[in-house]
Amino acid sequence: MQIGELSNITGVAAHTIRFYEARGLLPKSTRGSNGYRSYDQQSVRLLTIIQCAKRLGFKLENIAEFLGDAITSNADEKLDHDKLLQRLDVRLQEVDTLMATLEAQRSEILTFKQQLKNNLEQGQCLISMEILETA
Amino acid sequence: MQIGELSNITGVAAHTIRFYEARGLLPKSTRGSNGYRSYDQQSVRLLTIIQCAKRLGFKLENIAEFLGDAITSNADEKLDHDKLLQRLDVRLQEVDTLMATLEAQRSEILTFKQQLKNNLEQGQCLISMEILETA
DNA sequence: TATAAGTTTAAAGTATACTTTAAGGTCAAC
DNA sequence: GTTGACCTTAAAGTATACTTTAAACTTATA
Numbered sequence: 001m002q003i004g005e006l007s008n009i010t011g012v013a014a015h016t017i018r019f020y021e022a023r024g025l026l027p028k029s030t031r032g033s034n035g036y037r038s039y040d041q042q043s044v045r046l047l048t049i050i051q052c053a054k055r056l057g058f059k060l061e062n063i064a065e066f067l068g069d070a071i072t073s074n075a076d077e078k079l080d081h082d083k084l085l086q087r088l089d090v091r092l093q094e095v096d097t098l099m100a101t102l103e104a105q106r107s108e109i110l111t112f113k114q115q116l117k118n119n120l121e122q123g124q125c126l127i128s129m130e131i132l133e134t135a
Numbered sequence: 136m137q138i139g140e141l142s143n144i145t146g147v148a149a150h151t152i153r154f155y156e157a158r159g160l161l162p163k164s165t166r167g168s169n170g171y172r173s174y175d176q177q178s179v180r181l182l183t184i185i186q187c188a189k190r191l192g193f194k195l196e197n198i199a200e201f202l203g204d205a206i207t208s209n210a211d212e213k214l215d216h217d218k219l220l221q222r223l224d225v226r227l228q229e230v231d232t233l234m235a236t237l238e239a240q241r242s243e244i245l246t247f248k249q250q251l252k253n254n255l256e257q258g259q260c261l262i263s264m265e266i267l268e269t270a
Numbered sequence: 271t272a273t274a275a276g277t278t279t280a281a282a283g284t285a286t287a288c289t290t291t292a293a294g295g296t297c298a299a300c
Numbered sequence: 301g302t303t304g305a306c307c308t309t310a311a312a313g314t315a316t317a318c319t320t321t322a323a324a325c326t327t328a329t330a
Contacts, residue, residue: 004276014277019318034326036277056247057240060317085251092244099237105192106230112191113223120216139306149307154288169296171307195287 002032006039010047017047024064025050057091137167141174145182152182159199160185192226 007014018037020026026046029037046067053063066087142149153172155161161181164172181202188198201222 002277013319015319016317018278023317034277036326055240056243057237081251081255085248088244088248088251092241092248095237095241095244099234099241102192102230102234102237105190106227106234108191109223109227109230113220113227116216116220116223137307148289150289151287153308158287169307171296 001039003037003039006043006047009044010051012047012051020047020050020060023060025060025067056088057095058087062087062091136174138172138174141178141182144179145186147182147186155182155185155195158195160195160202191223192230193222197222197226 001009003014003017006012007017012020017026021029021037026043029039029043032038049067050063053066058066066084136144138149138152141147142152145152147155152161156164156172161178164174164178167173184202185198188201193201201219
């Protein structure tokens with residue numbers, strides 16, 4: 001199939017598919033006699049995997065390595081398995097760190113809102129610089 | 136004081152201070168006879184506020200608007216108050232949305248890890264494409 | 271046959287928050 | 301008077317994941 005059909009099937013824009021190829025997420029595609037890229041079911045599966053990895057929050061760079069491992073899997077498949085688990089754990093760490101940051105922001109925002117409400121109840125409608133500085 | 140001292144006091148790089156001025160987070164600074172920027176305590180306070188707003192996760196663009204409101208506060212100060220609350224609520228929404236995304240990722244990653252472990256226990260050390268596609 | 275739809279490439283643009291670079295002027299101290 | 305620290309500007313670079321643009325070629329349809 002041509003790039004347009006692959007795009008329709010997977011929901012990934014043709015431009016993006018070429019972009020992924022350039023970034024090494026997809027192998028260099030074979031070409032028809034007219035120079036057009038041609039794809040098959042394996043291409044669909046690869047794009048599906050890429051979309052899945054993106055859902056987990058992996059960067060394209062990681063996905064490229066990741067797929068490189070999976071596709072060019074050599075003798076020791078168990079190593080690949082461990083690598084994959086390792087990558088998942090690294091991402092899990094990142095997610096936890098981000099969540100902690102967001103939780104901190106959330107709590108600071110709520111505190112700040114409360115301060116503003118207190119001010120308002122005391123009839124102070126003016127926002128002083130001080131409250132901003134200490135929030 | 137000159138930009139270097141302001142930088143030392145606030146911990147914000149001189150380059151970044153110029154950058155903030157260019158982006159409208161800080162007012163156009165007055166200049167000494169030599170053309171050097173000169174600052175005072177108010178500048179320190181403004182930078183402190185900027186750092187605080189950044190901790191809450193606000194974008195520089197929002198901080199610029201935000202400070203514009205606070206500094207050029209006109210007749211109706213209560214409006215500013217409401218605007219501030221509004222901005223905080225918008226940011227709170229963003230934070231909640233991001234947290235939901237991260238939580239979804241977290242749960243998908245854990246599910247995936249479990250699948251890998253099950254495979255491993257069954258003696259399947261090879262990572263098949265299928266498990267990646269469905270994760 | 272001409273028009274429309276699909277394909278090709280490389281390069282530039284978008285968004286965010288800076289940092290780095292380059293090339294040069296100013297000032298205090300030795 | 302020169303060394304070193306500090307200041308100036310504008311432009312480009314960094315990172316990420318694309319999207320947009322331009323200019324051109326191929327194929328299917330009317």
